[in-house]
Amino acid sequence: MTPDTLISALYVFALAAFLGYLVISRVPPLLHTPLMSATNAISGISLVGSIVIAGSGHSVVATILGFVAVVCSTTNVVGGFVITDRMLRMFKRKK
Amino acid sequence: MHLQTYFIEFSYLLASILFILGLKGLSHPETAKRGMHLAEFGMLMAIIGTLMHFEIVSYTWIIVGLLVGSTLGAAMGVWVPMTAMPQRTALSHAFGAFAAALVGIAEYYSYTHGYKPLVELGHLKMSAMGFEIMLGSLTTTGSLIAFGKLQGIVPGKPLVYRGQNIFNMTLLAVTIGLFIYLIFVPTAVVPFYLMLTLAFLFGILLVLPIGSADMPVVMSLLNSYAGLASAATGFVLKNNVLIIAGTLDGFSGFILSILMCRAMNRSITNVLFGAFGSAAPAGVAGEHQGVMREVSLDDIAVQLAYANKVVFVPGYGMATAQAQHAVRELADTLEKRGVTVKYGIHPVAGRMPGHMNVLLAEANVPYSSLYELEQINPEFPTTDVAVVIGANDVVNPDARDNPNSPIAGMPILEVDRAKSVVVLKRGQGKGFSGLENPLFFKDVTGMLYGDAKETLTKLVGAVQHA
16 A cells, blocks of 8 residues: 555545544434444445455455355345334334 | 546445435434435445456356345345344344455455465555454454344353453453564464454453443444444555445444443443443442332323323333333323323433334334433423333432442433332342342332233223223
C-alpha cells in the first residue's frame, strides 16, 4: 500500500466514522434491534472481497476459503435484510 | 482505466451512498422500510459490479456460493421466531466475521505461496490484514459463544476461574506481539497461523466469563468488531465501500455498547472483565427482612379494570414466557374500558438492544404506546397500577437508594412510585443476577406467581367480568 492510498483510505474512514456517528445517533431505541440486523447485513459487503478470491483461481486453498467466505457473507446479507424487513413490517402506529 | 473498472467503482460509490441513506431511514419507523430497500439495492449493485472484476477467471464457485448462501440466509431469516432474535443475530455476527477472517487468510496464503507478488505485502498492508484477521477470528468465536449462552447450550452464568483476567491479558499480549512481529517480517508463516489460532481462542475466553444479563453490551460490541473487521478488509483490498460499510457497522455497534453500559451504569471494562453476577459480593445489603405479599388474580383484575392509567414493564421473563401476545390482549381489554395503557421499556431489558420493542411490535402493540425510561418515569406517581412482567434488575430500587448495591447508580424504571405494583414472576427466585429486589417486599407491591402467559390470559377473562 502506498502512503497515498493509505492517506485517502484514512480520509474515507474518518469521514465514514463522523457520518456514521451522526446518522446512528438519530436511531431511536425503538429501532435498535433492526439497526443491529441492518448494520450486520450491510457489513456483509465483505462478500465483495470473497467473490474476487473465490473466482481468481489462484490456488485450490484460496478458492475453497473464498467459497466458504462467499457462503458465509451471502447468508449474512440475505438473512440480515430479510430479518430487518420482517421486523420493520411489525412496527405499526396506532390506528 | 477500463470501462469495466469505472463501472465497478461507480457501483461501489452508489452502494456507499445508498447504505448511508438506508441507515438514515432508520431514524423513524415510517421511513425505515424504504431506507432498507435502498440499502438492499445498493448491495445488489455492489455485487453485480464486483462480478465484473478483472481478477475473476472462473464463476462456478461464486455462483454456487451465492446460491447456497442465499438459501441459508433466506431460511434463517424466514423461519427463526422473533424470540430467537438475539441468537440469530449472534450467529450472523459469527458468519460475517468469519468471512472477513477467511478473506484475510486467503490473501495471505496467496502472497506467501507465490500466487501474488510478495513485494506488494508491505508493512501497512500487513497491519491491515493483521487487524482484519485478529478481529475477524475473535469475533467469530466470541459470537459463537454468545450464541451458545443465549441458546442455553453454554451456561449463562459467568464462567470464571482464578487468574482469569491475567491469563486473558497475557494471551492478548502474545497475540498482539505476534502481530507486531509479522508487520516487520510478513513472511513469517508460522507466527501468522499461531496468531490466528490465539485470536480464535481469545474470542472464546473473552465471552465465556460474561453473564447472560450483560449480553446486550456484548452483542453490540461483537456487532462493532465484525464491522471493523470488514473495514480492515477494505484497507487491505483498497476498497472504499468496504471501509465505509464496515465503519458504519463498527460505529453503530460501538455507540450501542456505550448506550447499554450507560443504561447499566457500569463501565465497559467492568462488563467485559468484571464477571458480574458470578458471586454475590460481600457489599450487598443483608437479606431483606419482610414478607412478599402475594395477591389474588381477582384482586388485581379489579384494580386494573377500574384504573385510570396502567403501565406495563416487560423484562426478559416476558420473552421466555412468550407472553407478549397475552400482554397485548390484556391491554386491549383495558383500553376498551377506557383505561390508558402505556409500556415502559428499559434500554437493557432483554438480551439485546431493543429486544422488548421488537417482541411487543410482533404482538401488534402500536409503537406509540412504547415509552423510554426518561419519558415514563415522571408518570409513575400518577399511575394506578404498574405491572412488572418478568423484569427484575430494571425495577430494583436498590440501584437508586442503596449506594452499596452492585447495581448502584443504574437508571431504573421507578415503578415503586406508582400507586400500586403487581409483579408477575414464576416463583420466589432471585432472577438472573442473583440480587435481592426490595421492590418485592414493599407494601405497595403485590406478587402474582405463575407463568406470565397463563396469568395474563386469566387476567383478561377476569377483567372482562369485573
